[in-house]
Amino acid sequence: MNKATDFKQNLRRQMRKARRSLTPAQQRQHAHGLLATLRRLTQFRRSRTIALYLASDGEISAEQVIDYCRKRGKQCFLPVLHPVRHNRLWFIEYKKETVLTKNIYGIKEPSVIRAPRRPAWALDLVLLPLVAFDDEGGRLGMGGGYYDRTFAFKQSWRKDRGTRLIGLAHDLQKVDQLTTESWDIPLEGVATEQRFYNAAQ
Ligand SMILES: Nc1nc2c(c(=O)[nH]1)N(C=O)[C@@H](CNc1ccc(C(=O)N[C@@H](CCC(=O)O)C(=O)O)cc1)CN2
Numbered sequence: 209m210n211k212a213t214d215f216k217q218n219l220r221r222q223m224r225k226a227r228r229s230l231t232p233a234q235q236r237q238h239a240h241g242l243l244a245t246l247r248r249l250t251q252f253r254r255s256r257t258i259a260l261y262l263a264s265d266g267e268i269s270a271e272q273v274i275d276y277c278r279k280r281g282k283q284c285f286l287p288v289l290h291p292v293r294h295n296r297l298w299f300i301e302y303k304k305e306t307v308l309t310k311n312i313y314g315i316k317e318p319s320v321i322r323a324p325r326r327p328a329w330a331l332d333l334v335l336l337p338l339v340a341f342d343d344e345g346g347r348l349g350m351g352g353g354y355y356d357r358t359f360a361f362k363q364s365w366r367k368d369r370g371t372r373l374i375g376l377a378h379d380l381q382k383v384d385q386l387t388t389e390s391w392d393i394p395l396e397g398v399a400t401e402q403r404f405y406n407a408a409q
Pocket residue numbers: 261262263264267287288289297313315337338349350351352353354355
């Protein structure tokens with residue numbers, strides 16, 4: 209294992225532990241603050257089709273955001289591990305009546321049978337879970353490369369077009385600078401319970 213990989217693994221372990229150590233009261237506060245941050249964001253206000261996630265492992269909860277979106281008539285989608293294409297995500301609409309099942313990581317996701325899917329590029333906004341971030345759009349995920357592979361098409365497109373990618377995190381998950389890999393897809397910014405870190409120049 210090389211030095212950079214070692215560094216990433218250690219950072220993952222450290223950050224996952226830190227976010228899991230938050231108390232239920234802090235988690236609730238952060239979830240509430242996150243919605244306030246997003247409501248101030250033009251990119252969020254303008255989006256009609258939004259992908260979110262169901263939190264696990266201490267991730268900042270997006271459920272208040274989901275409730276808000278539904279009230280505002282925005283369509284919500286959840287990532288589902290692609291049943292055939294290795295390490296890619298599908299996005300399935302998440303309605304009140306959507307049946308959820310646990311995936312191989314124990315994360316709840318919509319059951320794919322007969323569910324309407326949406327290709328990644330046809331979403332207005334994707335709110336991504338992450339393990340660590342910096343203020344230049346760098347993102348460290350769980351290590352599966354799911355989001356990077358799914359959004360690899362963005363690298364060949366003009367940067368200012370198509371699906372917008374914004375990370376969601378607890379403010380404590382911020383680091384000075386992450387080393388970026390050739391396959392990393394940069395985020396436009398990261399929203400936390402405290403503020404929005406804008407990475408777009
Ligand atoms: N809430 C949520 N949903 C998500 C993601 C996420 O990060 N958060 N993903 C973002 O990509 C995808 C799932 N990716 C994941 C990748 C690894 C692990 C994980 O727990 N890995 C174990 C080792 C698993 C193994 O046995 O191989 C670990 O690191 O402990 C979880 C989710 C899609 N859905």
